[in-house]
Amino acid sequence: MKSTCRAVMATAFLALAAAASPAMAGDPIRTIEILSRPQASQPQEFQSIQLIAQEWRKLGLTVNVRVMPWEQMSDVVWYQRADWDSTAWQMVGRPERSDPDEIIYNLFHSSTAEKGYNFIGYQNPEYDAVAEAQRGEIDPEKRKAMVFEAQELLARDQPNMMLVHPKQTFAFDKTVWKPESIVDQSGIGIRNTWTFMALEPLGEKKDIVLNSSDNVKAINPLYISGGVDSWVFELVYDRLIRVGPDGLPKAWAAESYEWKGDKTVAVKLREGMKWHDGKPVTPEDVKFSFEAIVSGEAPMYAPFGSNIESIAIDGQVITFTLKKPAASFVTSSLAKVNLIPKHVWEPIIEDLKTKEANAESYQEKTPIGSGPYKFERWLTNEEIVLSANKEHFNAPKADRWILRIVPNVEAALGMLRSGELNFLGEFSGDPKVLIDAAKQDGDLEVVSTVEMGFRYVAFNERRPPFNDVAFRRALSAAVDRRLIVNAAYRGFAVPSNSVISPSLEFWYDPKTLAELKTGHDVAAGMLEEAGYTLDGGKLHYPGDTKETLAK
Amino acid sequence: MHDLALQKPGLVGRMFRSLKLPLSDPFAVFGLAVYATFLLTAIFADAIAPYDPTEILYTPEYELASDLRPGEQGFILGTTSLGRDIFSQIVYGTRSALIIGITAAFMVALIGSVVGLVSGYFGGWVDAVLMRLADIAFGIPFLPFVIVLAAFLEPSIWNVVLAMALVLWRDTGRVIRSQVLTLRSRGYVDAARVCGSSDLKIILRHIAPNILPLSFLYGSIAIGWAILTEASISFLGFGDPQSISWGYMLQDAFASQALAKQAYYWFVPPGICIILVVSAGFFITRGYENLLFPKLGR
Amino acid sequence: MSHLKAVASRTLQLALVLWAVVTILFLMFRLMPGNPMAAYIDPTFTVEQQQALMAQFGLDKPLWEQYFIYLGNLLQGELGQSFRYREPVAERIFALLPNTLILTFSSLFVAYAFGILAGAYLAWRRGSAVENAAIPLVLMTRAMPEFWLGMVLLAVFSFWLGWFPAGGTRPAGADYDSLWALYTSRDFLSYLALPALTLAIYSQGLPLLLMRSNMLDVMKEDFVTMARIKGLSNWTVVVRHAARNALLPVMTSFAIAVGYQLQGNVVVESIFSWPGLGRELVNAVSASDYPLAQGAFLMIAVVVILMNLIADMLYALLDPRISHA
């Protein structure tokens, strides 16, 4: 059925092409490759790519989907920047990405094209200017206008083909936890620090038991080790600011904070806080925490402290002076850096300075923080047990927080239903299955939230024909995003045409998506308009362009 | 010499006869029948399968034809969550299963036989070196080895074949070697040598035909191993998503939560196919053992 | 004297095999495509950070130098640092090894106990309908993909009947004074049941078939007939004489089976969320955590090689014809 359809279409195009009878046709476009991860690890991505390839083929392209595991794919994309055509990619949501700076700047600024995260090689001075300007603008409304402009530039240039913002789907046992006590953090979902503090037990069971498919790698406040790990250390360690359920910064260990000019922030530390070993949390500890990350022993955290010129203490008030204005400082630094006890870490860091290894490979036997949960026990690859810090200013209502490592999604669902888990902290399977299971079970409640993160197809702007805006726009227009939402994500995603998620209401520019026109005819029209021709069902370059990259 | 040549059946016939297929054992015959059936399915897959196994199918309303139950919309065994025809996947899966199984078996039997022959026939330092290599191969844990290989090379069904060729010749090699040693000790090899036959001729004429059934026996075990290994590798996510195999189907089914969906029509048939083919290999093996080593008898 | 010599040559051979496996392992991990650190790059990384990371793990040195460093470290029992966990590989491996060993051994004990008894029984009932049905059935259990079997058992006994928990080694948050206290607790047994059963069903075929064919052989031996003529009870004849002799090669196969099982655990550990070495290997390989993957692989290889040796020695020990030569 489908192949006949394709044949008819091709003939139609042939006829059209003949009628237009272009004066000149370029070389036929070589086989285009698109990289994807395997279905086993990334079923939705894999399926999206299959659909996209199928649509592109209808435009007269020969498309080859190359499947490779993440390690290889990242190696090719990062280190062989001239050698690939297009690839599936994703950015995941993190609370500190609630500030758009990281995405807007790192992904598209020309300075990161050679070795940084602008691996697609997008070069646009106009965009660079906007991206730089929004960094220094402290006034939210003015900054918002700049962020909108950046989004519209991207929508125009289509350096990437944005696909969807997936929905995060989690579930919990509503016979164990009071449903009203769940906090749905925008762009993140209900599995978040706020929920873990707020969950209210209904009966005798007071332990939060949740799953992760990935092992916990480290519980180290100076090492950004991975998604699951952050669930743990966000509970064990406090930060001056936390990104609130609404995505905006909220004073936390800081009682309050205030911008004094565009390079100075004054933070007042909350009184009466204690470390888990009983010692008080002092402004000295806070200062130390921010100095530790730039000590050279914590390279992954260093960027979050590198813009700090000096830190001054006056009673409970800590004043940060920046080297250059940075609007995102509050969200991406103050809400990112873990507060660590000076009396524990100072000797460790001094010792590490004499050694080759740095603090990232240092694992405390019992991590000491000041957060709402205390570290109890860690069994390699099996579970992590935290217990509630009842003395915390926002003490959790649950007794313990137990993270079980369950690599198999089927098993995780089974455990949730049997009561071995009471909070589904990760679910990589088909959300419909989860919803059906919840319906059957009766004890479960499922909550889906649009993610801050996004899935996209990156075009390698270094390589023709992807260096042609028209070509990129046409390819992007070829696929109706709703098809991907429905077929690959089962409806558990929203269409996207911006790197800013609609869950970040303040920063999101809805115009980008509203103006995106898709469909086969739209795409074919764009190509024709740009001078691409079809010959024998194969798409050719416009004018006298030669194929230089054919194998 | 003259009339001997006249009586000689064709090479193929001779090879076939020297395989000594265990046709008297009912289970072995069943195994051979299973193989024959799957072989035919694999050869005529294009004619049998109604769809391309990797094609994403749509309903006439242009909706994704996913998770359809058997019989719905004319799909014999239903469709996967990706909208692919399960029956066609089973049919094409036969092809990759047999390709993997038979090439792996061939490699294992060939390499093992050559090593065993050379080692047993020539003895001395050649034997010492080859047998130390076999010791090393015995020291390599097989499944982890395949996993590492599959993870580093691009996902492909040939990884399993390669790994088996690199490691699993060891068992065949050792057995064939001891068989060759026994054969060598019999007079006729010496007799042939006295008559001035070359080593190659002695090996090909006198020894190789006698070890052929043994190679075939180890080959038929290797078929099962290869198919099971490919399935495990696919399940762990190191498989080749481009070529549809039964292991891939099972992995796809589990990843798509066929268990929770109670999509038995999806994860049971590939399992049964694997069990059938692999146990068919075992049945044939047993038939052989009874034939070759009657002392093990029933 | 010759005894000593045999031991010495066996040890030398073992060392040679170990060295070869180690070298193959090293080359395999270093010569494969893909930058080892690529998977650990974060968008926030600067070029300097990436280089520092490479230097920290010694990946900036030439290959041969890395090889000698690796060998030298191994000789000191040093398996290196995990890329992913930033902790000594040895520490992780030794934390997980007991779980894997207990699963392997308990499943093999069950498999061998059952296989030996059933094999002896089938030998005794040879030619019967039971035997005719059982042998193909046993062959089929060996033809089943382990993960498929595991999944089916999980679905039936855990999700459907709810008899056993679905994964892990202990109830959430349960604390035990020691591994010993855990392994001897009742809870542990219920967690162990399904994964061990899966492995046992898969592995009982080997001892069963081996025991059966050995029994058939031994039952034809003169000394068994003699035992009957001596008027010894059936039990004594079958168990003390026939089974005792038939067991010899079966016991030897146990040691080899431990090696094989250890490899097979990879799949079952993933299904039953069992925190063991096999799963760690798969994780480490998928995450390109070379030191950890190498360490886990090496550990499994060492057990396999040791078990091959133990199989040899066990045979010698159990068979007086060799031990009392």
Added chain:
Amino acid sequence: MTANLLSVRDLKVSYRVGNGHIDAVDGASFDVPRGSIVGLVGESGCGKTTVARALTRVIADNARITGGQILFDGKDIAAIPERQMNALRWRDIAFIPQSAMNSLDPVYTVEYQLNEVLRRRGGLSAREARMRCESLFEMVGIEKGRLRDYPHQFSGGMRQRVAIALALALNPKLVIADEPVTALDVIVQRQILDQLRELQTMLGISVILVTHDISVVAYICDRTVVMYAGRVAEAGPMAGVLTRPAHPYTMGLRNAFPDLAGAASGTLTPIDGAPPNLAEPPPGCRFAPRCPFSIEVCSTESPPLAEIVPDHRVACHRASEAPVLREIAARTETWLAHA
């Protein structure tokens, strides 16, 4: 108390083979007087081992005693229940197998295997058993220090002595020795046989010695039973049967074997041809097809086992002509001409 410890009457043993059956022993009768050594002699396949094993009632899975009586101490042990039979085994009827190598369990020490019968079958205490082990070893002339050795550590002759010790362990009344010295070289054969004779005399037991070697019979037996094709051809006192054989088969057999002493009495002449296929035995006398003296009646009628002189029985139609036939049989050409 009867004079005969054992009387076998018309014993029939048949094997199931495929769909049919073979009567390996077809009506054998003979006696074993108390305190004597009876040689059961014949070619391989003549049914002598089957008879020996039938006496213990431990026979092959596909074999069955289909008729006749085995009177042991006046009791028909072919008819008693298995439990009672088992009680008799080894305590009353012991067995010395052909190859002690294969009949001793390789994984246990000799002491263990002695202890096993002494304690499980003889009901001895551990201490008693140990003393008995030592005295048994002394009896067969092996130093007791070797009790702890495994079977494979003994030489062939020594193992056979161990087997004898094992057989005598419970003071049986009857010892059945199945080709006890066949696998040994001639010198060792003599030592073992001497010892067997000595012990038999000392203990006053009866021995059935199964052998294909007529010279062994000549060396130590009191009486001889010659079997051919499942039947008894001739039975009687050793001297009578061997010096004045009345059955042509016995005559032929005598020509076919060297003296145990090693000196051949004239040239050795084998009996030509092979024993008949027992699945389809020839009608009449079973030896008739190979017999140089066969007459018409031989191939139609089966000769009865009849007493020709007191205590000497022969199954031959021409038994009365025995002295003449003996003369002719002594000549080599008789057997050659027939071929």
